[in-house]
Amino acid sequence: MTKSDSRQIAILGAGPVGLEAALYARQLGYSVTVYERGKIAEHVQRWSHVRLFSPFGMNTTALGRKVLSGHSLPAESDCITGGEHRSAYLEPLAKCDLLKGCIQTDTRVLTIGRSGYLKTDPPGEPNRSKSPFRLLIRQEKSERVDEADVVLDCTGTFSKHRWLGDGGIPAIGELAAEPSIPYGLEDVLGTRKDHYAGKSILVVGGGYSAATTVCALATLAEKHLDTWVVWLARTHRTQPLPRISNDPLKERDRLAVRANTLATRGDGNVEFHPQSLIHAVEKVNESFKVRAVVAGQERTFEVDRLIANVGYQPDVDLYRELQIHECYASQGPMALAASLAKQSGSDCLAISSGGTSTMRNPEPNFYILGAKSYGRNSHFLLRAGFEQVRDVMALITGKQSLDLYKER
Numbered sequence: 561m562t563k564s565d566s567r568q569i570a571i572l573g574a575g576p577v578g579l580e581a582a583l584y585a586r587q588l589g590y591s592v593t594v595y596e597r598g599k600i601a602e603h604v605q606r607w608s609h610v611r612l613f614s615p616f617g618m619n620t621t622a623l624g625r626k627v628l629s630g631h632s633l634p635a636e637s638d639c640i641t642g643g644e645h646r647s648a649y650l651e652p653l654a655k656c657d658l659l660k661g662c663i664q665t666d667t668r669v670l671t672i673g674r675s676g677y678l679k680t681d682p683p684g685e686p687n688r689s690k691s692p693f694r695l696l697i698r699q700e701k702s703e704r705v706d707e708a709d710v711v712l713d714c715t716g717t718f719s720k721h722r723w724l725g726d727g728g729i730p731a732i733g734e735l736a737a738e739p740s741i742p743y744g745l746e747d748v749l750g751t752r753k754d755h756y757a758g759k760s761i762l763v764v765g766g767g768y769s770a771a772t773t774v775c776a777l778a779t780l781a782e783k784h785l786d787t788w789v790v791w792l793a794r795t796h797r798t799q800p801l802p803r804i805s806n807d808p809l810k811e812r813d814r815l816a817v818r819a820n821t822l823a824t825r826g827d828g829n830v831e832f833h834p835q836s837l838i839h840a841v842e843k844v845n846e847s848f849k850v851r852a853v854v855a856g857q858e859r860t861f862e863v864d865r866l867i868a869n870v871g872y873q874p875d876v877d878l879y880r881e882l883q884i885h886e887c888y889a890s891q892g893p894m895a896l897a898a899s900l901a902k903q904s905g906s907d908c909l910a911i912s913s914g915g916t917s918t919m920r921n922p923e924p925n926f927y928i929l930g931a932k933s934y935g936r937n938s939h940f941l942l943r944a945g946f947e948q949v950r951d952v953m954a955l956i957t958g959k960q961s962l963d964l965y966k967e968r
Contacts, residue, residue, distance in 0.1 A: 566591070569956075570695060570708035572669050572878075574600050576619065577930035577945035578714035579653050583623060584949050586658040587964060588957065593706070594659075595697065597668040601650040603718040608643030609747040610772060613812040615639055619942045620649055622965050627656045639811050670696040670703075672711060673881040674923075683883050689924035710925045710956055713879065714945075717872035717931050718744070724764055724838045724868050726853075732840035740843055743868045745769055748776045755865070757784040762850055762861050764838060765869030766793030767938060768812070771801055771819035773869055778828025788829045790861055791822075792836035792852060799824060800832065804907055833859075841866070874932045883922040892935030893921055893928050900937055908939040913947035916955050927952045 569585050571578050574596035585592045596602065612619065617636025625633065631652050634640050640648070654663055675691045692707040721743035725731035734741070748756045757780055763773050774791050781787035793800055799820040807813040823832035833854045840851040848866040852859050874891050876884075887897030899914035919927055929948045934940040946965070954962045 567709040567956075568593070568692075568707070569710045569712065570595065570669075570693065570706070571712045571714060573714035573716060573930070574654060574663055574665065575603055575714060575716055575930070576601065576650060576942050577716075577949065578712070579650060579659070580621060580624065580946055581712050581714060581929060581949045581952070582659055582662055583627065583653065583656075584953050584964060585956075586662065587623065588953065590956075592659075592662045593708070594663040595667050595669050595695070596663060596665045599665055600654045600663070601646045603716055604642045604646045604650065606718065607745040608646065609641060609750055610745050611639055611641050611811060612645065613639070613768075613809045613815075614941060614943070616645070616649075619645060621946050624649065624653055627658065628652050664699070666699065668698045669878065670698055671877070671881065672696075672879050672926075675707070679881045679883060683922050693926070711927070712952065713926070713928045713932060714930045715875065715878070715932055717874050717935075720873050720875045721868070722871045722873050722936075724841060724870055726837040726839060731838045732851075733843070734841045737841050737843040737848070737866075741841075741866050741868050743870065745772060745869070746776075746867060748773065748780055753780065756780060756787065758786040759864035760788045760790070760862075761865040761867060762790045762792065762848065762863040763867045763869060764792045764836075765871070766795045766800055766834075767869070767871065768801070768815065769871070770869035771815055773867055774822060774830060775815065775818050778822050778830055781829040785829070789831070790863065791830060791832045792838070792854070792861075793832070793834055794836060795834050797834060800834070807907075808909060871936065871938060873936050879923075879926065882926055884926070884928075885922050887935060890935030890937050892933055892937065893918075895920060896933055897935060897937075900934065900939070908941050908944075911939060911941075911944065913944055913951060916951045916960065919948060919951050919955060925956075927955075 569590050569592045571582050571594045574594050582592050582594050616634040616638045634648055673694045675694050677688055692709055693711050695706045697704050697706050723730045724734050746752045761777055763770055774789055777789045800823050801816040801819050803816045822828050822830040835855045837853045842849040847864050850861045885894040887894050890897045896918040899918045903911050930945045931940045950963055954960050
């Protein structure tokens with residue numbers, strides 16, 4: 561660990577990017593506090609049964625692997641599940657000597673302000689950067705205010721789902737039915753198997769999450785023949801997932817092939833309906849009645865189960881009192897969103913970090929990293945988050961060439 565200045569860095573979220581940022585900052589000698597509203601890598605644990613597309617080496621760093629050199633780690637080429645990644649890498653990382661005493665779990669940051677300043681004060685006031693951030697903290701039933709000189713928001717998007725309804729708003733009745741609708745990735749072949757076996761299930765969504773759910777349900781239907789899946793998506797494509805030529809992420813390509821086969825051939829007790837817009841959801845005892853417009857025609861689906869894999873969005877309320885320049889489309893930080901827009905259509909593996917300039921906000925010393933920095937753009941990879949950590953630390957130290965990953 562190198563000796564650095566006395567600035568206090570607050571990191572929100574103890575997920576893969578938050579832990580990496582904490583490790584990097586501690587390696588530079590900074591005083592760090594990590595605030596995690598749940599447990600270590602809470603969001604990863606919620607989809608622990610899902611196998612990652614990207615190999616282990618792409619989801620770790622040389623810095624992290626060096627710290628854990630005494631541990632038995634998966635091979636860099638292994639594609640492991642979220643749960644395996646959490647137990648093999650993230651939890652040991654959180655317990656390493658550099659991070660001891662830095663992480664506060666079951667601790668929620670409610671909102672953030674700036675001492676002596678309001679959001680409405682003129683931007684660019686030079687003394688604003690000298691004033692500490694004020695973080696309203698809730699731990700158990702008590703509240704307090706902590707101060708920090710630098711804040712890194714690494715909270716991700718998984719805790720705030722999007723809605724089923726046409727136009728992105730809740731469908732009629734969805735707010736009332738929300739507690740009964742899973743919006744994440746259900747473990748349909750494991751802990752939730754009995755909940756779905758032999759049932760009719762409506763899956764809504766057109767991305768990899770919905771495809772993962774549908775493929776798992778089709779596997780379930782092989783042994784439980786009464787299981788039936790209706791898959792609705794907004795896309796106009798007859799095949800739900802576009803394939804990438806010579807895709808280097810083989811697990812991603814396998815999923816696309818399997819999902820597209822199910823959608824177009826009707827295998828696995830699956831029927832796929834593109835051009836679908838949800839208008840209303842009604843919970844009827846333990847079942848659902850869903851009204852939709854499919855290819856211009858009104859349809860009503862009466863099913864036993866409903867799964868909404870419709871994506872996630874950033875919780876921007878956390879920094880509403882700060883001067884953050886947000887993209888009007890993605891809700892990500894504007895500079896980064898503009899960089900990503902220029903690379904629109906590129907495979908996530910080909911998207912570049914954009915460098916230090918894309919990480920700046922009008923609010924001095926406040927940075928958004930990880931999946932949250934991409935807003936509603938779903939192309940985020942952990943590799944990009946690690947590049948962001950490097951770039952932000954270069955900004956904090958004022959050393960543009962700083963790169964601990966190259967120096968390891």
